[in-house]
Amino acid sequence: MLKSPKAVDKFIEELVPATAAKAAGEARQIQAMIDKSGDHFDLKPWDWERYSEMVRKEKYDLNQDELKPYFVLDKVLQDGVFYAANQLYGITFKERHDLPVYHPDVRVFDVFDNDGSQWASSI
Numbered sequence: 001m002l003k004s005p006k007a008v009d010k011f012i013e014e015l016v017p018a019t020a021a022k023a024a025g026e027a028r029q030i031q032a033m034i035d036k037s038g039d040h041f042d043l044k045p046w047d048w049e050r051y052s053e054m055v056r057k058e059k060y061d062l063n064q065d066e067l068k069p070y071f072v073l074d075k076v077l078q079d080g081v082f083y084a085a086n087q088l089y090g091i092t093f094k095e096r097h098d099l100p101v102y103h104p105d106v107r108v109f110d111v112f113d114n115d116g117s118q119w120a121s122s123i
Helices: 005-036 045-060 064-071 073-089
Strands: 092-096 108-112 118-122
Touching: 005 045, 064 073, 073 092
Parallel strands: none
Antiparallel strands: 092 108, 108 118
8 A cells, every 4th residue: 555645646646658558558449440341540548438338349259238147236246246345344234124215226225343333324
């Protein structure tokens, strides 16, 4: 963990060139896909998602829809996030159904420390 704001600034300064180079490489691949598709325009931010999916399909034969069954919210939440939090910090979560929420998709959990003491309710 970075110990000071100066260390954070230095880390970001070192990170920027690598991420910029990676993004530029992806942009070149996407622009090539645009050109290959018969469209003739320069890549804009709003084109990125559509054409990057086409690049992924060509390069990796990857279809996002085929991945969706592996990233079901409950599975990611229980077997991913909550499991990792338990393994790393010893905390557990218990869902609450007795509290009002502003939307039916909202879920509320109590958080417990490894000694069983309650941390807080969070959404």
